[in-house]
Amino acid sequence: MSSKLERLWGTSPLKSHYDVVLIGGGIHGLATAYYLAKEHGIKDVAVLERRYIGYGGSGRNTAIVRANQRTQENVRLYDEGLRLWPKLIDELDFNMMFFNCGNLNLAHSEAAVSGFRLAVSTANFCNVKSELLDPQQCKEMVPALDISDRPYHPIYGGMYHEPGGILRHDAVVWGLAKGAFKRGAHIHQGVEVLGIDTDGQKITGVQTNQGSVSCNRLAVMAGGYGASVCEMVGMELPVHPLTIQAMVTQPLKPFLHHVVSSGAYHCYANQTLKGEVATGAHMDPQVNYSTTPTAWYMKHQAESLTDFLPCLKGVKFMRIWAGLADMTPDMAPIMDGNVMYDGLFIDVGWGYFGFKSGPITGKYMARFIADDEAPDILKPFALNRFLENRYMGETAGATNYGHWN
Amino acid sequence: MSFTITCPVCGERDVYEFHFGGRERGPPPSHDNLAIEEYLRYAQFRTTRTEAQLEWWFHANGCGSWFTTWRNPANNREEKPREMSNE
Numbered sequence: 001m002s003s004k005l006e007r008l009w010g011t012s013p014l015k016s017h018y019d020v021v022l023i024g025g026g027i028h029g030l031a032t033a034y035y036l037a038k039e040h041g042i043k044d045v046a047v048l049e050r051r052y053i054g055y056g057g058s059g060r061n062t063a064i065v066r067a068n069q070r071t072q073e074n075v076r077l078y079d080e081g082l083r084l085w086p087k088l089i090d091e092l093d094f095n096m097m098f099f100n101c102g103n104l105n106l107a108h109s110e111a112a113v114s115g116f117r118l119a120v121s122t123a124n125f126c127n128v129k130s131e132l133l134d135p136q137q138c139k140e141m142v143p144a145l146d147i148s149d150r151p152y153h154p155i156y157g158g159m160y161h162e163p164g165g166i167l168r169h170d171a172v173v174w175g176l177a178k179g180a181f182k183r184g185a186h187i188h189q190g191v192e193v194l195g196i197d198t199d200g201q202k203i204t205g206v207q208t209n210q211g212s213v214s215c216n217r218l219a220v221m222a223g224g225y226g227a228s229v230c231e232m233v234g235m236e237l238p239v240h241p242l243t244i245q246a247m248v249t250q251p252l253k254p255f256l257h258h259v260v261s262s263g264a265y266h267c268y269a270n271q272t273l274k275g276e277v278a279t280g281a282h283m284d285p286q287v288n289y290s291t292t293p294t295a296w297y298m299k300h301q302a303e304s305l306t307d308f309l310p311c312l313k314g315v316k317f318m319r320i321w322a323g324l325a326d327m328t329p330d331m332a333p334i335m336d337g338n339v340m341y342d343g344l345f346i347d348v349g350w351g352y353f354g355f356k357s358g359p360i361t362g363k364y365m366a367r368f369i370a371d372d373e374a375p376d377i378l379k380p381f382a383l384n385r386f387l388e389n390r391y392m393g394e395t396a397g398a399t400n401y402g403h404w405n
Numbered sequence: 406m407s408f409t410i411t412c413p414v415c416g417e418r419d420v421y422e423f424h425f426g427g428r429e430r431g432p433p434p435s436h437d438n439l440a441i442e443e444y445l446r447y448a449q450f451r452t453t454r455t456e457a458q459l460e461w462w463f464h465a466n467g468c469g470s471w472f473t474t475w476r477n478p479a480n481n482r483e484e485k486p487r488e489m490s491n492e
Contacts (some may be wrong), residue, residue, distance in 0.1 A: 160459035216434035231452045241478075243406060284406065287453040288478040292406035296421055322406075329449055386449050387442040 008094075008174055009181035014210055015187055018046040021206060021215040023193050023229055024116060024222035025049025027355065028347055029167075030176035031362020032369070033185035038091075039363070040370035043184030046215075048208065050192040050225075054173035057223040060323030062246050064259050064270060064276040066103045066122050066164035068130045068396050071099075073380040075126045081360030081375075082163055090360050093173035097168035097273055097280075101258050103161045104141055105134075106308070108153035108264035116159040123161070133158040142260055144311045151307045153264040155399035162338045165277075166259060169355060176359070196232045196344075203343035211298040217369055219345040223291070224324025226348035237338050238386050239349045245293045246280030247301065247320035248272070255311070262299060265304040276318065279305055283325055283352075285341060293320040304314050325352040332392035335361065335381040337368050345369055346383070408481040414468045420481075426461030428453070429473055455479040457486040 019042060022029040041225045049055070067079035078120045080150045116132055125131035135147040138158040161401040162357045181187055188210075195207035196218065205214030220229045228237040252275050259267035261281075267278040282297040284290075306313045327336060328349040337345040347365055350357065354358055364375045374382065380392065408466050409417045428451055457477040464470050477483045 109484070187489050226456050227452050231454070234421040236446075236453070240451075241453055286420070286478075287428075288406065288481050289453075290406035290479075290481055294407045296407065298491060387445050389445060 001071045007259065008178040009187055012186040012188070012210075014191065014213065014326045015046070015186070016212065017205075017214045018186070019044035019215065020046070020219070021383055022047045022219045023206070024056070024220070025053035025189065026056050026189065026221070026223050027054075027172055027176055027358030028123060028221040028223070028350075028361055028365070030173065030180050030187070031359045032347075032365045033180040033187075033362075035363045035366035036184065036370065037180065037183035037185055042366075042368060042370055045185040046213065047180065047187045047192045048193055048206070048288060049187070049189045050110075050150070052189045053169060053187060056363050057323045057350075057354055058173050059170060060246065060321055061169055061352070062268070062270065062280055063169040063254065063355060064164070064268065065167060065356040066161050066165065068103065068159065068258075068272075070106070070119055070160040071332070071392055072122060074128055074394060075122055075128055077360060077377055078356060079119060079126060079128050079365075080358050081370075082094065084359050084363070085167065089175070092175040092179045094171065094178055095096040096171040096175055096182060098163040098165060098166070099273055100163070102272070103164035103259040104138060105159040105161070106138065106155050106262040106264075107157045107159070107262065109156055112263060116157065120159055129162045131160050131162050141258055142256060144309050145254055145260070146308055146310050149377065153262070153307070160258075162301060164259065166272065168273075172355075172358065178364075193229060195234075196229075198233060198341055201326060203341045206399055210343070215343075217343045218346065219347060219365065219369060221347045223350065223354060224326045226295070226346070227326060228289075230348065233340060237334065237346075237348060237383070238329050239334070240287045241324045242286075242327055243281065243284040243290055243292070243322050244325040244352055245282050245287055245297050246278065247293070247298065247317045248278045249312070249315045249316050250273030250278040250314065252277065255307075257357045260309075262263060262304075263310060265308060266303045267301065267308075269305060269309065269371070271369060275335055276388070277312065277315070283327075289324065291324065292324045293322045317381070327351045329386065330391035331394035333357070333381055334383050335365060335368075335378045336383045337372070337374060339383055346359055408482055409483075410462055410476070412462075412464045412467060412470060413472050414470050415464065418464070418467060422466040424463040424465045424483060426463050426471065427451070429459040429461060434464060453478050457484050480492060
C-alpha cells in the first residue's frame with residue numbers, strides 16, 4: 001500500500017466524444033459509471049456535473065436505507081439494494097459508515113395499522129424481514145417514545161424492518177467517485193448541459209458550457225433537475241419537483257438506536273454516528289426549484305418531534321437545509337431507455353427515496369445501457385405505465401398527498 | 406422557501422395561506438373520440454419550467470378565491486416571462 005496520500009478521484013480533460021454521457025454527478029450517475037466499467041467493460045464514460053459531485057440530493061438526504069415499500073416491484077429492487085451495501089463497501093474499499101440499526105415506522109390509527117399489515121405481508125412475501133409491533137414493543141425498541149394518550153397522535157403500533165439503517169451519504173458519493181474514476185470514467189465538475197443534440201430519431205450529444213460533447217448514449221440522472229433536462233428534447237414527464245427540508249440537532253449521547261418515522265406527524269428521525277438527530281419530512285406543496293428552508297417548518301418540526309420524543313424538548317437545531325424531491329403520481333421512479341429517442345435513457349422521479357436506491361439503480365441502468373434492453377427488474381418502472389393507467393401503488397392508500405397525485 | 410403570492414382580493418400574502426393548483430394548461434381535451442393516452446397525458450404530464458409560468462392558486466386560508474398568476478419556480482418570484490415583460 002502506498003504511503004503517499006492519493007486523491008480519491010481526479011480531473012480529466014473534457015473530450016469531444018464519449019461512448020456514454022451521464023448527466024448528473026450524484027450517486028445514480030456515479031454508480032452507473034462504476035457499474036458500466038466494472039460489469040460491462042464500458043469505460044469511455046463521462047459524468048457531467050453542473051456544480052460538484054454530491055451537491056444535489058446525494059449530499060442533502062438523511063441517508064436512510066430500507067426495503068419495506070408497499071409494492072413487490074419496489075421491494076425487490078430496494079431489497080437487492082439494501083443487501084448490496086456491505087459488498088459495495090468492500091469493493092470500493094471505502095468506509096460508508098453503514099449502521100444497520102433497523103427502521104421503526106409508527107402507526108397512529110387503526111387504519112395505519114391495517115396499512116402496515118399489508119406492507120408487512122408484501123415484505124414477508126418477498127423474503128424481506130418486516131414485522132408488526134404493538135405500542136409496548138415500540139417503546140422497548142425506542143424507550144424515548146411517549147406511548148401514552150398525551151401526544152396529539154397517540155401511537156397505535158409500529159412496523160419494524162430489521163435490515164434497514166443509515167449510512168454517511170457523502171461517503172457514498174466519494175466511494176462511488178473513487179470506484180468510477182479508478183476504472184476509467186471521467187468525472188467532470190462544473191460542466192452544465194445546456195442542450196441535447198439529436199439527429200432524426202437518434203441522440204447525438206449534448207451542448208455544455210464548455211462546448212459540445214457527442215455521444216452514442218445519453219442518460220439523464222440529474223435528480224430533482226432531471227425533468228427540466230428532459231425538457232431540452234421536449235419531453236414532458238409526470239414529475240413535480242418539490243423542495244424538501246431536513247435538519248440536524250446538536251450532538252447528543254446515543255439514545256435513539258433505530259430510525260423512527262411517523263406518517264401522521266410527517267416526521268422521521270435517526271441519530272447519526274456523530275450523535276446528531278437528523279430529522280425531516282416537510283415538502284413545499286408547490287413545485288419549485290429553490291433549496292431554501294423556512295422558519296414555518298423549523299417550528300412545525302420542533303413541535304412534531306417533541307410530541308412523540310418529549311426528551312428532545314430544549315435541544316437545539318444546529319443546521320437546516322433543503323433539496324429537491326421530484327414526485328410522481330404513484331410515488332415510484334421512472335427508469336426507461338430509448339424514450340422518445342434512440343440512445344436516451346432516463347432515471348427520474350425518485351422523490352425522497354433516491355439515496356437508498358443509488359447503487360442498485362446504477363447497476364441495473366448500466367445493464368440497460370450496455371445491453372440496450374430493459375432488465376426485468378426495471379421493466380415495471382417504464383414511463384408508459386402512466387399512459388396505460390398502471391400506477392405502481394406506492395402510496396399508502398387512496399390518500400391525496402399533494403396536487404401531483 | 407417562504408415567499409408571497411398576490412391574491413386579487415386580499416393582496417400580497419404569505420405562500421403558506423395558499424394551495425397550489427398547478428400550471429395552467431388550457432382546457433381538457435374534448436371527449437369526442439378521446440384516446441385514453443391523450444387524456445392521461447393531459448392529466449399527469451407537465452414539466453415545471455425554470456422560467457415564469459402561468460399557474461392556478463387557491464387562497465385556502467384567506468378569501469377562498471381561485472386565480473391565476475405568473476410565477477417563476479426557479480426563484481419563486483411573481484414575474485412575467487421575459488417575452489412579456491415589455492408589454
